[in-house]
Amino acid sequence: MKEYIITIDGGTTNTRCILWGSGQRRIDEERRAVGVRNTSIDGSNSKLKQAVRECIEQLLERNGVAYDQIHRIIGSGMITSDVGLVVVPWITAPAGVKELAANIAEISLPDICPIPICFIPGIKNGEGPFDFDNIEAMDIMRGEEVESVAILDRFPPGKPMLFILPGSHNKFVSVDREGKITGCLTSISGELLASITNDTIIAKSVNREFVSQENYDREWVLKGYEIASRAGLGRACFTARILMLFYDNDPKKLANYILGATIAGDMQAVRNSTALKVDKDTLAVVGGKEPLRTAVADVLKYDGYFREVETFCPEGDIPLSARGAYIVARETGIL
Structure with missing residues (x-):
């Protein structure tokens, strides 16, 4: 059989x-x-x-x-x-x-x-x-x-949704009320994070380490997001070195800051890209692994563009x- x-x-x-x-x-x-x-x-x-x-x-x-x-x-x-x-x-x-x-x-x-x-x-x-x-x-x-x-x-059909799937290539997938995929948007922010962490002058500031679930720091993620949204990713990343020299040299906090900075460009893309069909009433659902899932969800809630933000954790x-x-x-x- x-x-x-x-x-x-x-x-x-x-x-x-x-x-x-x-x-x-x-x-x-x-x-x-x-x-x-x-x-x-x-x-x-x-x-x-x-x-x-x-x-x-x-x-x-x-x-x-x-x-x-x-x-x-x-x-x-x-x-x-x-x-x-x-x-x-x-x-x-x-x-x-x-x-x-x-x-x-x-x-x-x-x-x-x-x-x-x-x-x-x-x-x-x-x-x-x-x-x-x-x-x-x-x-x-x-x-x-x-x-x-x-x-x-x-998440049964009935309302428009945006699925956020963080990874080396962050993927954003828009879904209509009937449950059909209407488009997607891809960024290489995960690869950028890896390069910044390992292959730039910022590597020393973050001790060449990514944020772990245990060391996740919402405050520093949002600070990185804020500065990158205002001044751009390049400037925000170098500011991590300035923070290390003149404010706080804790590499775990600075890694959280860099994580938030790399997410900022994706938020701008979601709002302005013609690749997606989303608006403020779209339900944003964040998947992926921790701590990326929590970081993206925290940034989305802080940003305030979407009225509803949920996280998705697979069963088993x-x-x-x-x-x-x-x-x-x-x-x-x-x-």
Whole structure:
């Protein structure tokens, strides 16, 4: 009897596979520190293919499962891109669970596994043509669409929402009253934070350390946000050195200050970008890991643009991407 499902979530630096039993029951997980970044560096996706193959085989062997017991293998994320396993075209917003399900691509990759893999497409904001007058309205996602589906499962349609998914690339996903994704906005503020923390003159001020959940300091986050909003990120960051020399040299506080400063540009983008469809009545829902989740939520509340701000913490140890992929596959009737 084919009673098992495997979901594959491929990102920039990591690949994760989860084995599911009946009734959306998570059984086991296997991951590798290999992602599409390796493809970009090597010019070949052979390492990525090997990582996915090893993850699947390890899951099956460890749990005494054979391929003929696998009902479906479902893939999502950057593995559907030109630096992934296969290229699956984006679908165009607005799009929800039904549209994602209708555009799943079932592709055989025998050098990975003997079962076809069902790939969930990403979503793009528009079709074009584009030029400098409208290019800022364009954005793309691969992986965040299934994360958004998982969050939507907890926040039923009925009001417009903005999902904030902090990470190395902060992603903002707007959703309409019908539960369809209407667009997204991406920033590299997470990468900027990493660069400022490790590779600038500010590294000494923050002791090359990021904010931990235990050392989170709302006051200093908001001070960084305030100064960056007023004077810009570059000036706000150098002010961290001034603070160290003339006010308070606690690297933990200064790391919080820098965190707030890097968030400021994203708040400006959300208010002014043409990539999103949001207004003051949009419910802002902040996901991601701590302390980024709390920091972004605190800044949003302090900023005051959105009347409602909530945080989203996933239940249990099932990743949003895997849960969302399962929901999309279930919509197709293949589960």
